[in-house]
Amino acid sequence: DGLEVCARIRQKPGQKDPYILMLTAKGEELDRIIGLSTGADDYFVKPFSPRELVARVRALLRRSLRQGGQQHQxxxxxxxxxxxxxxxxxxxxxxxxxxxxxxxxxxxxxxxxxxxxxxxxxxxxxxxxxxxxxxxxxxxxxxxxxxxxxxxxxxxxxxxxxxxxxxxxxxx
CATH class of the missing domain: 1.10.10.10 (Winged helix-like DNA-binding domain superfamily/Winged helix DNA-binding domain)
Known part of the structure; x- marks a missing residue:
């Protein structure tokens, strides 16, 4: 499932560190806490507004620009x-x-x-x-x-x- 994929991505040493935004139907507080603690950068619950999704992606990209625009390659x-x-x-x-x-x-x-x-x-x-x-x-x-x-x-x-x-x- 998505939690396992997220955890595996974060555990791989030497790999690029991608941004992970979870888009899920699980909206309980505990689900959000688990998702974020597994390594997600953001957690978004369905149904969702496409405009809000775009805003969240832009916020993640802004974080990259504040960090110098490059990730360790x-x-x-x-x-x-x-x-x-x-x-x-x-x-x-x-x-x-x-x-x-x-x-x-x-x-x-x-x-x-x-x-x-x-x-x-x-x-x-x-x-x-x-x-x-x-x-x-x-x-x-x-x-x-x-x-x-x-x-x-x-x-x-x-x-x-x-x-x-x-x-x-x-x-x-």
């Missing part, structure tokens, strides 16, 4: 944890321990780009635009060099990559 997969704010990347070892990765600024930016958009294929040109912007001057094959260096640091077998794969004729 952490991306976690079964193999990696990338903290964009602290600029720390670590790899989960088979033993279960985490190993901090010693990445250059460009390697960190490359890894965070890939991990921020799982499943997306990036062309060399797109990666150059994202990582270097208008300041880039040179051969787009420089991306291949940086991907190869990153693979050496994150892949168990860089010659047979399992995390950063090449899509022939497109990119990575």
């Amino acid at each position: 952490i991306y976690q997969t079964p193999h990696f944890l990338v903290d964009l704010d602290q600029r720390i990347a670590s790899r989960q070892l088979e033993s279960g321990e985490a190993e901090n990765l010693d990445l250059t600024t460009l390697e960190f930016n490359l890894l965070s780009t890939f991990i921020s958009y799982p499943g997306r294929v990036w062309s060399r040109t797109q990666l150059i635009d994202k990582l270097w912007g208008d300041d880039f001057f040179g051969d787009e094959r420089v991306v291949d060099t940086h991907v190869a260096r990153l693979r050496k640091k994150i892949e168990p077998d860089p010659s047979h990559p399992s995390f950063i794969k090449t899509v022939t004729g497109v990119g990575y």
Whole structure:
């Protein structure tokens, strides 16, 4: 149910911390107390006014703006944890321990780009635009060099990559 989903979201370390507004038919005081103590940011009872719902969502978003407009950005997969704010990347070892990765600024930016958009294929040109912007001057094959260096640091077998794969004729 919604309480269990809310509790599970709040218990996951390293995940983004979303705002949770419970919209429910349970309107007793005890239900509201339980919902809020489980981790909901707001609790709204049916039937409801759409205008009030919009006002409550805007209030939650205003809270975000007062806190600097950004939430702590952490991306976690079964193999990696990338903290964009602290600029720390670590790899989960088979033993279960985490190993901090010693990445250059460009390697960190490359890894965070890939991990921020799982499943997306990036062309060399797109990666150059994202990582270097208008300041880039040179051969787009420089991306291949940086991907190869990153693979050496994150892949168990860089010659047979399992995390950063090449899509022939497109990119990575």
